[in-house]
Amino acid sequence: MWELAPYLMTPIVMIGAWLTGSFLERRHFEDLLRLESGSRDVLAITVEDLPEGWEVERCDLVIGNVVISQDYFKRVAASIKGIFGGRIGVFEPLLERARREALVRMKEQARDHGHDTVINVRIETSALARARSDAKGTAGVEVMAFGTAVTLRAGARKQVGPGGGVPL
């Protein structure tokens, strides 16, 4: 019985990683919904030129970043799937989580500085260390969102849709 233990280690770690990883992922998505609705008063746009009539009082560079990694089970699953090619679905939620988190952090930093709008938002993704083919390397990705946070002069009206921001 006990001599089997070393062989059972890997499957146990993998199943444990899968369950914990999936749980953390679900919880993160719930957190993101809450955080995103909390930062809706900050409007983020990728447009650089401000629409006419928007007068800027002051501005700051704001950055939000996050380093996130995939769980061991999904990393192995992705490397197996990688042999056959095609869509690697397990990595899509990871990048989505990272991007949304980075955007929220950027917006929160903007709000900490007292701004209500971020213009010229850019999102950059970089792999921190190359994942090894045996799925043991760090598969961390960093997502950074940055932009110029601005405060509009009082009285300036901003027109926004139902999706983002609130009217001044």
Place this chain on the structure above:
Amino acid sequence: MLISNTQEIPGKTVVEFFGVVSGSTVRAKHIGRDIAAGLKNVVGGELRGYTELLAEARGEAIRRMSSQAEEQGANAIVNVRFATSSVAQGAAELFAYGTAVRVE
């Protein structure tokens, strides 16, 4: 020092260009953080140690860029861009660059 990733500082006019300024820093992961990150790597999720490390390093790169701009007599940096590259296993270079200008 006004820093912006837009073509000009919103609400101000550029009166003088000083050229490209840049700042960079290379950071390696810390052994303690690396062990923690290694464990976290099994279950996945945010590697907080690395997030902070990179944010800190990027701040340093921006500071170096600003002091370079200051030396030249600029009061703002426009069109700031960032680049991150893994130079070696476990080390990353954070690079920030932009155009030093004087605005009014």
